[in-house]
Amino acid sequence: MSQVFHDIEKKIITSLKDNPKQTPETLEKSTKLSPDQIRRGIEWLKLKELAIVNESKTSIVSLGKNGIESFQKGLPERRLLDLLKDGPRKLSDLQKNLEHVFGPAMGLARKNDWVDASSDQISLKTSPSELPGEKTLKQIGDNKLPQDKIDKNDLSGLLKRPDFIIEDIIKTKEITLTDSAKSIELSNSSGAIDVEAKVPEIFVARTHPLKDTIDEIREIFVTLGFSEILGNMTQSSFWNFDALFTPQDHPARELQDTFYLDGVSAKKIATPEQIRKVSESHKKNWHYYWDINEARRMVLRTHTTCVTIKHLAENKPDEARVFSLGRVFRNEKVSYKHLVEFNQIEGVVVGKNASLRDLMGIQREFYRRIGITKIKFWPTFFPYTEPSLQTMVYNERLEKWIELFGMGIFRPEVTKPLGITKPVLAWGGGIERIAMLKYGLDDVREFYNNNLSWLRSATKCQ
């Protein structure tokens, strides 16, 4: 596989092939790239392990004010010795000639025994052909030179003298190619970029994963011929319980299972005929005093069945497929498997030929469409359906059978008082449980935590 390089990288590699050790500055010159392009290019090549960058510190020396003067006119001591070449001179004469450098020149000359000084007469004893420091002064001149290119001994004297030498520490980068880079053949095609490089992560905006499941389920039932109806989450006990043949002293109606609204009672709950017939059915079958005030108490619906039964009681269709989907409530302790509020879908089929096997068939088709094929039906009990079944589905990940939708045929004790004459198949269940299987969650609370790390990462298409 041939590697793809950016133009910048190509230019740098080419230049380094010609001239293997370079600094960013030399590369700038040879490639005609900007300092920033060079910097980026070197960084890319380094990450790909194609370039080695050696960083080093170099001491650079140049001449200071006194150094420059000595470079131009000669060292003070040289100037003194030159003045004495033609014979002894008077001290005052030398002072006048050498001005401010007379002192240092005289000091060095006497210390090194180059001159003889008696009263006010100075005479030359010996004049060395090269004085310490003269070689270095010439070498540096107007330039800046790395310290390691200069004779250390010769420099050391100058370093001690004020304003002769300026030292600068300069960081330099030396760039070389790695062995693998040296063998790279650069293709001539241009415009290609490094498609293998890592890119920054961006997060999609999306619908909530649970909403996706809800929409998917809604669509399946619509395509199976069901129409969606909406209803309130707050309902009178009459429609949530009484109309569904759940006696007023039934344990499910207690505060510990159902949310009652504090101080809210419905004024008009149903037609007088509906109330009369429902209450009669209760009295006859459950032998107790039916209290209309109990039926007026407002609850947060414990199932969406209250919406469908109300719809059927109002419309009394001979032929219908409707469903209701939405939040339902149970007064439970919140845990990894229980929420106080979750979504339920509940649907009914009305028809003179509606049968239990049809009901099972609709369930099987629904499960097939959400990808569940291993299912079985078990008998169960609901206060308002007879016969009643539940679906068990096999989950491969958990390696066990899980209870999903419940179903049954509305009891005559439910339908007759409300004037519904045809058999009504009813089915329904929680949606979160299906979504948990879909997203592989073990904690149902995750759906309502709005934890961005999960929302941003949960796989959408499955």
Place this chain on the structure above:
Amino acid sequence: MPVVELSYLRLQKLVGKVTKKQISDSLPFLGLDIESEDKDLVRIEYSPNRPDYSTDFGIALGLQGLLGIETGAVKLNVKKSSKYAISVKSEVSKIRPFVTGLVAKDGKIDDKTIKQLMAMQEDLHFGIGRKRKKSSIGIHDLDKISFPLVYTTSNRNHRFIPLNSEKEISISEILTSTDVGKDYGYILGNSSKVPLILDAKQKTVSFPPIINAAVTTVTTKTKNLLVEITGINKEDAEDMLSVVATILQSAGFTLESVQISGAKNSSPKLEQKKMSVSTSLVNQILDLNLNASKIISSLKKSRLDASIKDKNIICTIPAYRFDIFGPMDLVEEVALGYGIQNLEPTLSPSETIGQTNPVSMQLKSLNQIMIGLGYLEALNSSLTSKRVLYEMTNKDSKNIISVLDSKSQEHTILRDSILPGLLENLSRNIHESYPQKLFETGTVFATDNLISEKINFSSISAHQDANFTEIKSVLQSALKTGFGIKIETKTATHPTFEEGRCATVTVNSKSIGVIGEINSKIIETYKIRVPVVGFEISLSESILKSL
């Protein structure tokens, strides 16, 4: 759902000629869910409409039927006896008017049987007894009792030695100092008199519905039993008795009658009832083509008796099957006897054309628009807390709608707006990368004329450069694209928003919501370190169209 704990070995003995696997495979098809298994022990959930499944004796009857080992209805053989009688005094009428009972003789009672009977009693009390309010049972050692008995009342200072006690204490003490007294004393209300069953020697037998006397305690040495049931109506008390009678007979006891009389009471009949179902109803509901004899054999497997008369199946139903109300219940019994696993699902073509509700469709479109604008959908509970809804957002809580006795502190009131929940969501995600842009559509609640439900739409944006202009652009674009609606914003103040950075949202001069930069104090309290802007509008009144 009530739970019963059983031993496979005991069940195998009771059912006869059956393997453990056959039992565990069949239980679900009686409507019994296996909750857990541990070697020989199995815990089973049963439906509250079948109190006969509260013991292994009752479950064995069901299994025998389903497996074809013994089918047909269980007949109760109650020997008529004049030795045992309870007379009822009229003063009980206002408190707990009815008593019924029977005698069970010559049974073998081991520890496990006692355990099963105790569990049955508890389940019957809780379920059909409605926590002893409707009816309650006392089971006694018959040989410790002198007949006839009297069901009467006494004062609260009456004294006797109650079950599990060694000394005599008064009724008042029982009600205030024992667990059962404290749990069930409320059933008796404030009446100065309480019900009591006394024997011929004036010894206390039972103080219903609270506790029995210690003297009649059933032990492994007990051979003969007296069962008495008291209650507020005769039918329910006799229903309960029929379950106990069936179980005791299955446990090997011989039943004898107890004469009951006085104050509108009479001896229990525990009669079978007759009910008919047409073969056509069975075949219509199950979509099968069963002939009468197949229907009859299926019913027998469900432990009922049946015969054919014209095109109707006449069914004989034992008294303990009071869950059977009418023909549809018999259809279910046929289905169970036939075997639910033998019913093949069919998919009939739909006679109707399905349709998504227009409101759902519009909300789905709005979701798509918000996603196009770069917003992530959040979902929050409608049942929330005062802290999230009012305290954190500075809002006035005078129109609060609360639920009674919530088990969760976080879920006590219904939300009147969505935005506070979204703010709470931001506060839980401060370690995640920004920008964070959320939206939610959902139901909110208000108390005007009872209670009303509306659909609101709220959105929130949090990042370093979040500002009013951005969020107004989003709302403007969402409503224009979604509904062709033009919004205007008018300067306003709102406790959740920063003063001078807040406006009401109006459509055709009608206010539909609020928009602005979130109050910096709220952001600070929530420890959010970037500016937050948001809006909340109502979709119900002038935006969503319904059919």
